[in-house]
Amino acid sequence: MTLLMVCQHPLVKHKLTLLRDVKTEHRQFRELVREITLLMAYEVTQDIELMPKEVQTPMGTAQGHYASEKIGLVPIMRAGMGMMDGMLEILPSVQVWHIGVYRDEHTLKPIEYYNKLPPVPGVQICIVLDPMLATGGSAIATVNIIKRWGVNKIKFFGLLAAPEGVAALSAAHPDVPIHVAALDERLNDIGFIVPGLGDAGDRMFGT
Ligand code: PRP
Secondary structure (H helix, E strand, C coil): CCEEEEEHHHHHCCCHHHCCCCCCCCHHHHHHHHHHHHHHHHCCCCCEEEEEEHHHEECCEEEEEEECCCEEEEEEEHHHHHHHHHHHHCCCCCEEEEEEEEECCCCCEEEEEECCCCCCCCEHHHHHHHEEEECCHHHHHHHHHHHHCCCCCEECCCEEEEEHHHHHHHHHCCCCCCCEEECCCCEECCCCCCCHHHHHHHHHHHH
């Protein structure tokens, strides 16, 4: 089963169009990634579990809630770093666990290069951040790492996906919901999303 959610918010569509534009420069690119992430965070976190919590207001006692699950954000370096600011703006107290994975340019296979996860996880849910889901290899490798760590409630949060990446991630991890701002047409012969937005890491960091 494919758990794909493509955001339909008009502001996300507007900002994504600016993000794709080849004329958009690094500073505005980073700002747009932050804004789109912030807008989409509402949807991505909509099923976070709540526990009842009583709170004293100046006027009396209110029956409220608190988010009972400990959340870990898992940005895939490099480009996933660009989504951190938007997420931390609404989830300032969560844990952040960086994972380094890059794609080999020739084979397109994921290569893991950074992982400092402690032996025992202190979170119950992980949200994987990476703007691009192309072949899906980097996302699958990262979800594999998180599941081996011992966390099984995982979401993938990206900006653009190719159908090939959605199919691969869903086949490898059918339990992982995929949230993106758009589902594009296809991958080209060098593994880039078309029409896409180019290389997200390069556009974000000016490299
Ligand atoms: C890009 C992107 C994803 C990955 C997607 O990273 O940010 O991590 O490729 O491709 P996949 O779905 O085919 O694995 P890249 O390997 O260019 O590394 P970078 O972010 O360090 O530039």
